[in-house]
Amino acid sequence: MRRIVRWAGIVVALLLLVLLSAPFWIDANDFRPMLETDLSKALGREVKLGDLKLAVFSGAVTANDLSVADDPIFNRTPFVRAKSLKLGIELWPLIFSHKLNVTGLTIDQPEITLMQSPSGDWNFSKLGSGSAAKTEPAEPRPAKRSLDLSVKLVKITGGRFSLGRLGGHLRPFVLDQVDFELRDFSYTSIFPFSLSARVAGGGEIKLDGKAGPIDPSDVALTPAQASLKVAQLDTAGSGVxxxxxxxxxxxxxxxxxxxxxxxxxxxxxxxxxxxxxxxxxxxxxxxxxxxxxxxxxxxxxxxxxxxxxxxxxxxxxxxxxxxxxxxxxxxxxxxxxxxxxxxxxxxxxxxxxxxxxxxxxxxxxxxxxxxxxxxxxxxRLVTNGSMAFNNTRLSGFDLGKKMATIEKLAGIQGGPNTEIQTLSANLRMAPDGMSAENIKLVVPAIGEMGGGGTISPANALDFKMSVAVHGGGMMTVVSDKPIPFLVEGTCSEPVFRPDMRAVAQQEINKYKGEAGKAAGSLLKGLFSGKKD
Missing domain, CATH: 2.40.128 (Lipocalin)
Known part of the structure; x- marks a missing residue:
């Protein structure tokens, strides 16, 4: 029994010795050309890695720099630039057969630029569908080393995503503190993913779902199902x-x-x-x-x-x-x-x-x-349509008192509130202001009003109106015809004035009518009179 324990201890000690000494007799940089080449082929983009280091106890190889080229149609600067890349590896194949089996990727603090063309294509649409740019041949390394890229987990931590449009003049939509996770990735199967981020300018985003298989013609068209939660997105601050x-x-x-x-x-x-x-x-x-x-x-x-x-x-x-x-x-x-x-x-x-x-x-x-x-x-949105208010009260506004400043309406009785039976109009709203036509306003205490006018972007009023006063009291003798008036000032301080031009036109029409009647009577008398 003691002998078994002794030999077991020796084996464990030897294994520990192998593990501890691995960084000294395995140069992780031997795998860099292979990694760059295989990643470039897989993505269809040139991939560059910085210095590689082996971390035995964490079972990882780290690169102190990462860059992935963009689609040249969109940009000449990198599509992805990151401070570090961590590759999860299977340790025993690396030690005993110098074979690098990658099981996971963690990209730390990447800056990723996402661009869309006017035709709807994205700069990531062709990822994995083409050949990478040709790179300079690296110095030959030991021949019996190969890469088996079997990634089960892809993570992005502390990333910054910038979404913009090719040829656009607006600032990009930016996501900060992006944490992204993708598991069991395969081009031909469905895989789960999750993303959380803060929006530059205000807001938070959380996305969970599944996607796949990858569309070989356009990655952006890959089938997907997802749930999205957005909290307090500031549309102005974020540039939306x-x-x-x-x-x-x-x-x-x-x-x-x-x-x-x-x-x-x-x-x-x-x-x-x-x-x-x-x-x-x-x-x-x-x-x-x-x-x-x-x-x-x-x-x-x-x-x-x-x-x-x-x-x-x-x-x-x-x-x-x-x-x-x-x-x-x-x-x-x-x-x-x-x-x-x-x-x-x-x-x-x-x-x-x-x-x-x-x-x-x-x-x-x-x-x-x-x-x-x-x-x-x-x-520059233009809105056209109709509006109707029924049985409402404009509390704190005495319309009768305001209109009583017009001489012909001096007998109108006011009150602290204005009861509105009906207010309807056809409206047009645009950046240059609002216009109202076919206004119909029925105020039981006053009468029926109609007309039209405009409201400027600064809320200046310019309305031509008329009122048919309800009979009763002093107003029964004022007029048997609608009384024209103007509404000027602003929405907060409307001013009512007599429409002198309309009043004058009414008088002209009245005299024309009376003169016409008189002339007609005279002619009738002349032509209908009997000869002596």
Missing amino acids: TEASPGLAGLISFDGNGESKGNVVEVTGKLKIEKLKLAKAGTPASRVVELDFAIQHDLRRQSGLVRRGDIHIGKAVASLTGSYSRHGDATVLKMNLSGPGMPIPELAGMLPAMGMVLPAGSSLEGGTANVRFDLEGPTD
Whole structure:
């Protein structure tokens, strides 16, 4: 028994001695030309490694530098540049047969540039499908050494990914502190992956899923299924809405996607806080939520919003349509429909659109119906449609008192609030302002008003209106015809003035009518009179 223990101890000691001495009689750099060549062939790109070192106890070979060439169509600088590369290896084949079996790759702090061309191709689309650039032949090494690249785990730690467009003028979308893991990789099978990162400018991203088999014609078209979680993505700070300076907000997203070839199906729930929709706007106080289903074409860089249910508190609207990418711009062609929406819920969105109510006022009660068509680039979006408010109150605003400054309307009775039975109009909203036509406003305490006008981006008012005053009290003797007036000033401080030109035109028309009647009577008398 003692002899067995003694021999076992000797064997263990010899093995330890072999392990401890391995770095002295195995030069890891002997494998560098082979690694560079085989990795270059596998990726179809030139791969360069720095000095290699063997770490016996961790079973790894490390390189102090790594660079992978980019597709020359996109860039002449490296596609990947990293401070170090760690290769997990099988130790015994290395020691006893000088065979390097790689079981894992860990890339530390890489900088990876992802670029997309106007045609939809990515600079990683052809990875693994072509031959690497030719390299200078290295000095011959011992002949009986080979590489068996059997990678079970690929990891990226502390990476920085930069996503941009070839020929684009916008800053790239940057992910920092990227941790990526891919297991059981094979070109011909399905493999799981995960990614977590911080967004430069604000936000966090977490992605989990599975992909494969690799599409040999375009890596970007590889089938995949994934779940995506985004937290507090700052659209302005990250540059997502750089092409549309008026848009901003904090986006959180929880959804799933599945890609098959060119087509990606995405469903999920989007939450937007502090939403801003116009340059002159301020962040909305209400949170906007969107339940949606999108079909996106990777090659055409366009898609369809099949379902888009917008929730603003208890107000619900539907957004559907299409979008497409043209250069740096995203072009929309969509329809928005919202029946029976509580008006107070929508009032919190007015600041986001750069719209304000009269100073000290607020909307209370009532419902709104809207139907709009949205078309054009997001930075020059034109919205046309109709809007109707029913049975609401503009609290804190005395419309009667404001209108009573007009002489012909001096008898209008005011009140602390303005009750609105109906307000409807056809609207056009664009970067150059808003126009309203076919306005119909029914205020029971005053009467029925109509007209049209514009609101500038600075909220300056220019409206030509008329009012048919309801009979009763002093106003019964004012006029039996609509009284014209102007609305000027600003949205926060509207000013009501008599429309003297319209009044004068009314008088001219009146006298023309009276003169015509008189002339007609005279002619009738002349031609109908009897001869003596």
